Amino acid sequence: MPLYTLNINGEKMQADVAEDTPLLWVLRDHFRLTGTKYGCGIGQCGACTVHLNGNAVRSCLMPVSSVQTGAITTIEGLSENGDHPVQQAWEEVDVPQCGYCQAGQIMTAAALLKRNAKPSVNEVVNTMNANICRCGAYHRIREAVIVASKKI
Ligand code: FES
Numbered sequence: 001m002p003l004y005t006l007n008i009n010g011e012k013m014q015a016d017v018a019e020d021t022p023l024l025w026v027l028r029d030h031f032r033l034t035g036t037k038y039g040c041g042i043g044q045c046g047a048c049t050v051h052l053n054g055n056a057v058r059s060c061l062m063p064v065s066s067v068q069t070g071a072i073t074t075i076e077g078l079s080e081n082g083d084h085p086v087q088q089a090w091e092e093v094d095v096p097q098c099g100y101c102q103a104g105q106i107m108t109a110a111a112l113l114k115r116n117a118k119p120s121v122n123e124v125v126n127t128m129n130a131n132i133c134r135c136g137a138y139h140r141i142r143e144a145v146i147v148a149s150k151k152i
Pocket residue numbers: 037038039040041042043044045046047048049058059060061
């Protein structure tokens with residue numbers, strides 16, 4: 001199998017995997033970066049969201065061979081001490097219920113605020129609607145994104 005050298009959370013990491021292996025499984029099974037979750041495997045739920053060159057992507061749909069030298073950031077690498085403005089806002093608003101969807105939600109929100117630090121409520125709703133929360137924490141998720149936007 002080919003050996004892939006990936007740039008993950010600022011470190012070079014190598015995985016010997018088939019070229020069509022989804023990035024999600026490389027992160028979780030090879031590098032034990034288990035903050036990124038498997039929800040649907042078909043790009044519908046957002047639980048597997050990570051950043052590729054600062055943009056939110058669904059790692060369950062991304063073959064490892066397509067990543068190349070792109071900079072991948074997972075929830076473990078979003079901040080050194082869990083103090084990214086989105087993480088601070090999440091704590092303030094007390095967003096999570098079961099927590100399963102939360103890494104994907106936070107990564108989606110962080111990518112949104114990186115490209116637009118002051119999104120409108122509609123932009124927040126439209127962007128975050130793409131991430132499913134089975135616990136229905138949508139109101140708190142939206143509130144936390146707005147709170148985070150005031151910190152940036
Ligand atoms: S696990 Fe990737 S979008 Fe659901």
